[in-house]
Amino acid sequence: MPRRRQYWLMKSEPDEFSIDDLRRSKNGTARWDGVRNYQARNFLRDDFEAGDAVLFYHSSCDSPGIAGEAVVVRKGYPDPSAFDPDSSYYDPKSDPTRPVWYSVDVKFVRACRNIITRPALAAMPELKTMLVLKRGIRLSVQPVTESEWRVILNHAEWV
DNA sequence: GCCAACGTTGGC
DNA sequence: GCCAACGTTGGC
Numbered sequence: 535m536p537r538r539r540q541y542w543l544m545k546s547e548p549d550e551f552s553i554d555d556l557r558r559s560k561n562g563t564a565r566w567d568g569v570r571n572y573q574a575r576n577f578l579r580d581d582f583e584a585g586d587a588v589l590f591y592h593s594s595c596d597s598p599g600i601a602g603e604a605v606v607v608r609k610g611y612p613d614p615s616a617f618d619p620d621s622s623y624y625d626p627k628s629d630p631t632r633p634v635w636y637s638v639d640v641k642f643v644r645a646c647r648n649i650i651t652r653p654a655l656a657a658m659p660e661l662k663t664m665l666v667l668k669r670g671i672r673l674s675v676q677p678v679t680e681s682e683w684r685v686i687l688n689h690a691e692w693v
Numbered sequence: 694g695c696c697a698a699c700g701t702t703g704g705c
Numbered sequence: 706g707c708c709a710a711c712g713t714t715g716g717c
Contacts, residue, residue: 545714545715547715593714593715593716594714594715594716595715598715598716598717652716669716672713672714672715674714
């Protein structure tokens, strides 16, 4: 029984990996790895499905906000970077027989012509409850409601 | 660079 | 299981 498509917001520091980096990736597709937070891990491992929609959010930068749209093309699987001693994401707690951390693959869909900034998001009454706008919420992977998704897509101009 | 808020660690 | 200390996140 196909489940309804779910919506997510995923944060990335554009200095590390931006929406343009995703666009330029092979097939526009990249592994989302390095998530080291249990609540975010649970989403990746248990709830992400191929076809789910993603808001690509730029964080820790001059103009934080929504930068584009992506789609999940591979559901959660053990994060290989956790097994790699040379990776900065290496975590000896995780091994292939008992993986702790999970990745998904996401594919570029489109970029916003302009970043939808936090002030712009905060100015939309429909987004009052959006997690990313709440102070103290720092989940790097978080669910978005269908109505939040719709409001944002209607607001954005796309490249 | 500051700092508030959060998550994790580790002693007890 | 408590909780203080520490490290990290992330907006400003």
